[in-house]
Amino acid sequence: MRESVIDVKGCSDGSINITVTNLGIATKKSRKSHTVYCPGLKVLGYSNRNEIEALKDFEKNLTIFFKVHISQDTLNEALFSFNWKKDNADGLFGANNDSPALKTKDFNLSLGQAA
Numbered sequence: 001m002r003e004s005v006i007d008v009k010g011c012s013d014g015s016i017n018i019t020v021t022n023l024g025i026a027t028k029k030s031r032k033s034h035t036v037y038c039p040g041l042k043v044l045g046y047s048n049r050n051e052i053e054a055l056k057d058f059e060k061n062l063t064i065f066f067k068v069h070i071s072q073d074t075l076n077e078a079l080f081s082f083n084w085k086k087d088n089a090d091g092l093f094g095a096n097n098d099s100p101a102l103k104t105k106d107f108n109l110s111l112g113q114a115a
Helices: 051-071 075-081
Strands: 003-010 015-030 033-038 043-047 093-096 103-113
Touching: 015 051, 033 051, 043 051, 051 075, 051 103
Parallel strands: none
Antiparallel strands: 003 015, 003 093, 015 033, 015 103, 033 043
């Protein structure tokens, strides 16, 4: 069993760093279009060029997901609604990532200064 983990850390300069490990993503090519989707967070990336561009779009949208939920103070609620669990000992969020159809990828996101 692989577990996806989200670690959100505030920095002294007011920025927020997010590390996401083993995030399960599905990729699909259909003619010229490429799609990257994360069922665990309901985030999508898309490109008509190639999979690399679709991954870049996905990472941009993943950053937006976190920015919106952090600025609205709804990140816990959103993650709980997607069946993520919070470990009270270390504050990390985890989710089961058992599907063999999913690839896993790590992301390091910096959100700049918190609003």
